Amino acid sequence: MSSRLDVEDLLKEPSELGKQGCAIALRKALARSSRFRTIREVAEAASENYGTVKNYFTARTLPSRERWLRIAAVLLPDMGASSALKKREDPGTLPTKEAAASQAGRVSQTLRGLGQLLEYFKTGSSKDRDSLRHIVPPADVGYITSLLRALYDEDRFEEWILFSNYTMRGAEHGRSRVK
Numbered sequence: 001m002s003s004r005l006d007v008e009d010l011l012k013e014p015s016e017l018g019k020q021g022c023a024i025a026l027r028k029a030l031a032r033s034s035r036f037r038t039i040r041e042v043a044e045a046a047s048e049n050y051g052t053v054k055n056y057f058t059a060r061t062l063p064s065r066e067r068w069l070r071i072a073a074v075l076l077p078d079m080g081a082s083s084a085l086k087k088r089e090d091p092g093t094l095p096t097k098e099a100a101a102s103q104a105g106r107v108s109q110t111l112r113g114l115g116q117l118l119e120y121f122k123t124g125s126s127k128d129r130d131s132l133r134h135i136v137p138p139a140d141v142g143y144i145t146s147l148l149r150a151l152y153d154e155d156r157f158e159e160w161i162l163f164s165n166y167t168m169r170g171a172e173h174g175r176s177r178v179k
Contacts, residue, residue, distance in 0.1 A: 010072040014063050022068070023059035029075040030057070036075070045074040047106060066102040140168045 009017060009025035017025060026042075036042050043053035048067060055061040056071070063071065121129050143166045150160035 010076055014065060014068040019059040019062045022063060023057055026057050026071065026075070029072075033075060042071060042074060046070045047110075049109065064102070066099065137169045139166065143168060 009021065010029060012021075012025075014022050030036060030039065030042060033042075036045065039054050039057050040050050043050040046053065046067075048070065052061075052067075053071065056063045056067075121132050143164075146160065147164075150157040
């Protein structure tokens with residue numbers, strides 16, 4: 001099978017391919033990838049649970065359209081088809097309810113992961129917490145905290161959106177780096 005056919009498979013709807021077809025397309029894309037060597041790497045790049053993605057690669061379950069697009073998005077750049085996928089990812093093409101539910105699921109998964117990571121600092125020493133404070137910009141923490149709070153109150157959100165102009169800096173712009 002040619003590389004072009006593999007790209008076309010990744011651009012099809014998962015329901016059109018079926019579980020087996022999705023698994024074959026994913027395994028072929030991974031085999032041709034210069035960026036990824038393992039399913040775990042693909043899952044991490046797509047911000048998906050490893051076990052869930054492994055089930056797609058082994059034809060145990062059929063991915064939702066949203067997850068299929070996310071996984072294909074990380075695999076397709078190696079195959080020169082990212083522009084074709086960009087058109088498919090347009091949020092306007094997804095029913096709003098489905099897109100919102102998918103994004104809310106990702107936020108929930110991220111928050112659970114963050115909670116697990118923060119347990120280290122909760123039970124750690126004051127030096128551990130100092131490391132966190134030096135690496136994670138406090139303004140980023142404030143931004144995320146205020147955004148989450150605002151998202152749970154529509155009136156507060158409307159006010160928040162008017163006055164918020166902060167852009168997250170992330171660890172690369174923290175006060176110092178741990179070497």
